Amino acid sequence: MAGIQRTLFSASRNAIRSQFQRRTLPIVVAAHSSYPRLASTMAPKLKDPSLFKQDVCYVNGEWVKAKSGKTFEVRDPATDKLIGTSPEFDANDTRLAIAAADTAFENFRHLTGRERSKLLRKWYDLMVENHDDLATLVTWENGKPLADAKGEVTYAANFFEWFSEEAPRIYGDTIPSSVPGNRVWTIKEPVGVCGLITPWNFPAAMITRKIGPALAVGCTVVCKSPGETPFTSLALAELAHRAGIPKGVVNIITALDNTPQVGKVLTTDPTVRKISFTGSTPVGKLLMKQCSGTLKKLSLELGGNAPFIVFDDADVDLAVSGAIASKFRSSGQTCVCANRLYVQRGIYDEFAEKFAAKVRDEFKVGNGFDGSVTHGPLIHHRAVAKVDEHVRDAKAKGAKALVGGQKMPDLGPNFYQPTVLTGMTGDMAMASEETFGPVAGLFPFDTEEEVVKLANSTVVGLAGYFFSRDLHRVHRVAEHLEVGMVGVNTGLISDPAAPFGGVKESGFGREGSLYGIGEYQITKMVTYGGMGKPLQK
Structure with missing residues (x-):
């Protein structure tokens, strides 16, 4: 991992790690009665108030x-x-x-x-x-x-x-x-x-x-x-x-x-x-x-619609960590977030179980000023509505929520549970639309040729990710993905020294x-x- 990526994400990972050495928390953590207290006791204060410029x-x-x-x-x-x-x-x-x-x-x-x-x-x-x-x-x-x-x-x-x-x-x-x-x-x-x-x-x-x-x-x-x-x-x-x-x-x-x-x-x-x-x-x-x-x-x-591909020769634990970093960074509100997670059928169940366990056990949703929180709100209610629409569409067409899948009104109007869906299919909205929220849909695939075709079947091409230990495959797939940026065996690609941008739309x-x-x-x-x-x- 590049130095700037370590700088960008190590603080949050360390906070999460220390927290979960003490206890394990579900993703739904705050009751309605605690929400007003949380809001009132966490009013931010600046060391230099002159940096806050109103009007x-x-x-x-x-x-x-x-x-x-x-x-x-x-x-x-x-x-x-x-x-x-x-x-x-x-x-x-x-x-x-x-x-x-x-x-x-x-x-x-x-x-x-x-x-x-x-x-x-x-x-x-x-x-x-x-x-x-x-x-x-x-x-x-x-x-x-x-x-x-x-x-x-x-x-x-x-x-x-x-x-x-x-x-x-x-x-x-x-x-x-x-x-x-x-x-x-x-x-x-x-x-x-x-x-x-x-x-x-x-x-x-x-x-x-x-x-x-x-x-x-x-x-x-x-x-x-x-x-x-x-x-x-x-x-x-x-x-x-x-x-x-x-x-x-x-x-x-x-x-x-x-x-x-x-x-x-x-x-x-x-x-x-x-x-x-x-x-x-x-x-x-x-x-x-x-x-x-x-x-x-x-x-x-x-906009993007980033594919995240896990081949059956991948290090599954490394792929799970990469997917967590890519998909749930900023609660899924980045243009390079993994949007379609393709997992080869031979390791699909293993990956899904480990991935869902991390989301279930290691995420805490709430006010960002709470030091134990790992994921905050979405930016506004319209973002929540889009995420919820995508989840409901997937469920109606046969997807199963291993974790999450609901709004969190007890926390406030802009919160949504980090969600992992299995049984995703190509006719679901998430297959073609960018969700821009904390929802990971896992699509099964069988062959390299099939998944590259699926990954490229979109009008956009910003970022793509894949995990494999086959060196020949690494070069082959990296060259065939129709995106401007590729992450191989990593879910993090941002770096001031690296060119950032896409192709197609x-x-x-x-x-x-x-x-x-x-x-x-x-x-x-x-x-x-x-x-x-x-x-x-």
Whole structure:
């Protein structure tokens, strides 16, 4: 397992391990009478309260309100209590942010790579210093357990560290010319003002993964933060201000009801030369269509339907651990979560029994600020409704729930039991739709050829996983899976050093790694003539 993956997940695993050395708990742990007490005794407190920014956005180095004065409410998904309010930016507010980024670009692009590196490094250092407060904000507005939130903040900060190290190493090329006397070389230049649109499931990491490379190469940004989780991004903006990021280089704006008009301005304004979006495939298609009028550069990281394949030659215990990590991370609310678990028939029963036992015995659902909790709420009631619909559909068509399969109203409206279903078939909704929740459906299969065909029978292709000890199979299946990322004998693939992105309707472009740098650059070719004839002996 890569170092960053150990950092991201070891905290939560250690918390779980220590807890279950003391006792074994069922997945349903809180009675209705204890829920109000849980909510009231776990109100989060920040070491630095100034990181919590209400009713303001960060534009041109200043904290500003929406011109209309309108705000929207943000609620804790665990308790449904009000966290605070954030500005409802509209089209005009967005244009002002774009103008600020455009003005700042003319100076920022000419800083040296080393100067930009130092700014990103300072921002990274401040994230490390304020790690606990940032994690508190993530748990408060997203709901994930605090151990997971701490892992996310470390992961998010590491993007700034990674790209701070890339900033001084942006090279062009010298190209041999086919024309005698000519010289050809290339220059890498920043594309310009970038519009960044990020999701709620990783409110810290999805922003830094986009802003890091943009600033490293000399771009300026307008980042539309998610309406469900704006406060983490605004805290990051405060740290950018403290780091000395020049005004107008980083602009963080918020909206909920006005999200469509904000997105339309970002995609149609000719000043914006690049859009990077992480979210659903339908929204990605809409944004791409809107970008066509000004032919912007695009990066789209869209929906997934990840296959997770366990061959009968796999280490079953390792595969179970990998499936737990992949499927139930953030309660199944990640785009690279295993969505369809294919288990070869010879080990199907063994895998199902061990997998269900881990979910039954080692998971505890509740408020993320409870240190013993392993899984928090889903983001809102609509997410719960979709998960429940998928489970009911599967059960109606013959699936059996080994664990879970129910809402958890005693905990609150946004909780759903971690669920393991067996007897899954291709006519069930989960076979073709992304669940985005804590439900694992186990599909049996017989042959390698059959399962590869099943895995590829989807219009999306973000991530895929498989477990096998056959080296020939490893290479063969990895090459035949129609996805942008493959995990072999691991359920965790995220790493700032690794290129992240998909194929088919999961989008295009890559984030993280040295490939992520190129998404924010243009390549300028220069041909120089008049060098004369080659030297004669």
